[in-house]
Amino acid sequence: MELETRPETFSIFRTQENDPACQSEQHLGQYYTVPPSHFHTVFPHGLPPRYQQQVKTFNEGCVMVRQPALELISHLKRADYSKPTLRYLLYGVKGSGKTMSLCHTVHYCSTQGWLVLHIPDAHLWVKNCKELLPSSYHASRFDQPIQASNWLRNFRTTNEHFLSKIKLRQRYVWTKRESTEEGRPLGELVDMGVSRVKSSSDVVGAVLKELRLQAGGTEGGFRLAVAVDGVNGLWGRTTLKKEDKSPVAPEELTLVHNLRKMINNDWCGGAVIATLSQTGSLYAPSSAYLPQELLGEEGFDSMDPFVPVPVSLYSEKEFESCYLYYLDRHWLQHSHSQTEEGKKEMIFLSNRNPSVLERLCAFL
């Protein structure tokens, strides 16, 4: 798929500033284009599925600059990375743009040269798992080989250039015959995890541990961004069952266990950015969107203290800009939708909710 480059004409809803670091309040409500070269590397697995379809249709990936993302980026710019990691939590009603804000921030982090650990949806790890293997490392835990190897593959795509630079500080023994020595590059570990599916969950655990240790280091130090979507899945219930039909608690899953260790703020040199998500969550009512409701007591205590970032529905200006963008891309084919009255109807029917608006415009 070729993403063509056209001369960008001046328009009120687009901005030429494609670098998230340089965007500021004056760009609020405007769309910036993610450069095609970045697209596959930065976002192999992080974007919402409908947005991916839209990118394919429009032949370009445009993201709107919105207040929550700008706030996050400014926090990241000013944070002190010698102190324990700060945790940011994006929350809001369903469809208000939390995942997109997260992706915007991830783009910023990767352009700044951080190492990005993007977990697209934590709920995928607690439900619909076909294979549950008892863990070799720890007796009472369970492995999820397919999810772990998928994630490792995407991680490899995102952070190619880091894989050769980071060296392991510990020796890892996988089986009687296999082990990874100290001082080997991280890339080798990741490759081994991808090829040996049985031990991929343990590899994930090892990778996370290494990154945690080395993130704040002074020699060859890099910043680590942990971006977790749907973080409330880590503390709820799962739909998985053991062989004797008793339910599996999230702690008994290796992946979840290791990820929880990452989210604890006992390491420094990076940031944890998380979003709540009701859409994939299990056993949560559909009207819940506040942190207390979705995280539960346990989750809230683990995440506390965090910086809450509310994501609201489109403001008038943002709605205007979205509408103009769809018009520009010839997405609104119906002649009535191009009039003022049609716009008022769309405002009413969607109440300026981004996802509802997108679904509404899909058939116009």
Add this chain to the structure above:
Amino acid sequence: MAASSGRTVGSFLWKCGNFCFNFNTVSSNLTRQVLSRQLCVSAVFHRKNLAAAGPEKFSEEFIKKQVEEFNIGKRHLANMMGEDPETFTQGDIDRSIAYLFPSGLFDNKAKPLMKHPDEVFPKQRAVQWGADGRPFHFLFYTGKQSYYSLMHDTFTKALAVEKHQDRLRGKGLFTQDAKQISLVGSRWLLKEELEELLVETISDHDYARFIQLMERLLSLPYCSAEEDFVQRYRRQLEIQSSKQQVQPLQYDQHGVAYSTGDGRRKTATGTVLLRDSGSGSISINGTNYVHYFPVLQDREQLMFPLHFMGVLGRFDMQCSVSGGGHSSQAGALRLAISRAMLSFLSEGQVETMRQAGLLTPDPRIKERKKPGQEGARRKFTWKKR
């Protein structure tokens, strides 16, 4: 539909003022008269073949006697209720009967009633021929004597008007703009109503010819001379929108105008508080309407009254709804919104809303399941053997 029976209470009150109400004493009064007594009340839309009813069941003297009995009974009833017999109207009679004979029946036509015999007994034709067997009317052998005599009368009047016009033309006083009969707000008699008037059946073709002839009469410039005759065959139309009760606007402490409305649809009831501040936010039972009605169709139903009048972003709404499913809740809220909007609109707009059907409550409810069938319409699977 079976003929409904209304019992005339008037005939049960005897002249001697006996207050014993015995419904089965009908026949004792009338054994001299017709034996098989059928109290059949036929309304206008009853397709009863009046002409084919045969020889009259109730003779003239019988009807007269019934009228006398009714009047006396009316006076007795007025005395019983402690009211003035002179000014006792039919409405008073109905109320008194409903009070004295409370009925648990649902069908209005099955409840006890006391009405003037002309309304109770169907109009009948007196015997059309004399003792020698010779018919009275010259058009008897046409079969539809009243209809043809009416047509003849109408045509005679039309000819008379034309003759009058010719005379005026001869004198030179003919003007095109003579006073015309006003036909606004009235309609021609329906075929059933005409049949009731003429006490005989007419076909569709006959009815069409009659209307055609009347129109021809009306086309003449000087037809205002026959206005009374024409108006006898027209009925007034009621103006529907004047039946709408529009509540006045209320103002709360900040001076913001608000109004309430409620609506029902198929076991869902909803109430709406409409405020004139202006941002277009809607909350239903405390939650946002986008979350309460995830289906687009329900939100479109809510949008319809506002979009129709073009006031989309003007009102704030607080709604509460219960009962039914999501579609009927949306329909109930739509009706409630339209009713609440009435106080903000002018007369003409109210009329347009009514014509758009926004103010009509939807009468459809779940149809009853019948015995011997699986559902309301669905029959059990038919097995050949």
